[in-house]
Amino acid sequence: xxxxxxxxxxxxxxxxxxxxxxxxxxxxxxxxxxxxxxxxxxxxxxxxxxxxxxxxxxxxxxxxxxxxxxxxxxxxxxxxxxxxxxxxxxxxxxxxxxxxxxxxxxxxxxxxxxxxxxxxxxxxxxxxxxxxxxxxxxxxxxxxxxxxxxxxxxxxxxxxxxxxxxxxxxxxxxxxxxxxxxxxxxx
Numbered sequence: 001x002x003x004x005x006x007x008x009x010x011x012x013x014x015x016x017x018x019x020x021x022x023x024x025x026x027x028x029x030x031x032x033x034x035x036x037x038x039x040x041x042x043x044x045x046x047x048x049x050x051x052x053x054x055x056x057x058x059x060x061x062x063x064x065x066x067x068x069x070x071x072x073x074x075x076x077x078x079x080x081x082x083x084x085x086x087x088x089x090x091x092x093x094x095x096x097x098x099x100x101x102x103x104x105x106x107x108x109x110x111x112x113x114x115x116x117x118x119x120x121x122x123x124x125x126x127x128x129x130x131x132x133x134x135x136x137x138x139x140x141x142x143x144x145x146x147x148x149x150x151x152x153x154x155x156x157x158x159x160x161x162x163x164x165x166x167x168x169x170x171x172x173x174x175x176x177x178x179x180x181x182x183x184x185x186x187x
Contacts, residue, residue, distance in 0.1 A: 001026070001080040002105060003185065004087070004096075006155065007113030009135075009144045010120040010127070011170045012177060016113065017084035019178045024187065029071045030084040031064055056140030058147055061091050068092075072099055083107075088152045093159075109185050110159045113170035113177070117145060 003020065005013045014030065021028035035053060038046030045067070049059045068086055071077060087093040100106050115123075121141055128136035135144065159165045166184045170177060 001109070001185075002083065002100060002107045003080075003109045003111060004083045004107055004159075005085075005111045005113065006152065006159075007170060008115065008117075008120050008148045008152075009141070010124040011113040011115040012174075013084045013113060015174055016111070016168075016177055016181060017082045019174070020181060021082045023178075023182070024080070024082070026080045026082055027071070027074070027076045028082045028084055029068065029077070029086065031059075031068065031086045031088075032084070034067050034071070035059060035064075054134045054140075056135045056137075056143040056147075058088060058151065061089065061095075065092065065095055069095070069099055072096075078103075087155065088148075090154065090158065093155055107159075107164060110156075110165045111181055111184065112156060112165055112167050114167050115170035119171060120145065 001024065003026075005017050005020075007013050014032070017028050017030065020026075035046070035049045039050045039053065040046070045063060049063055052059045064086065072081065083096070087096050096107065124136045124141045124144075125138070127133065134140065156165060168177060168180050168184065
């Protein structure tokens with residue numbers, strides 16, 4: 001089972017993706033985690049990505065696409081994976097669809113975490129103080145939300161046509177949201 005968790009920055013994709021991956025025994029593929037590890041390790045990819053990341057800009061597809069394909073090709077992702085934060089653009093969605101189709105697979109569910117913009121800003125500001133993430137600085141937050149609306153929100157319409165988008169209220173306790181996701185996907 002392949003599940004994409006969509007939502008604006010700060011909507012809880014990482015938290016819910018982790019819970020879902022553990023419950024289903026599937027790998028969680030998170031571009032943010034992959035990029036942060038590459039930046040921390042100082043890899044060439046990480047250094048390239050850092051200049052975009054620090055400004056809250058989307059890292060270009062050319063940097064991301066190979067990493068994701070590599071993750072999907074791992075043995076533990078043969079029967080499914082939880083995709084967190086990817087695809088974010090139409091070009092990335094086409095790559096995921098094409099990569100899975102080559103294996104006779106497809107995305108089964110898109111979980112859209114619905115959270116108000118005020119709540120998103122509050123969460124990312126609080127996270128910035130705890131984790132010190134450069135992409136949670138006030139200017140970067142505004143930029144990330146603008147980019148989400150421009151580039152990622154249109155994916156919702158793309159996937160809605162396929163009848164696999166499920167809107168999940170992204171407020172409430174972590175357990176309440178996880179319970180709603182479990183109800184939606186049936187496991």
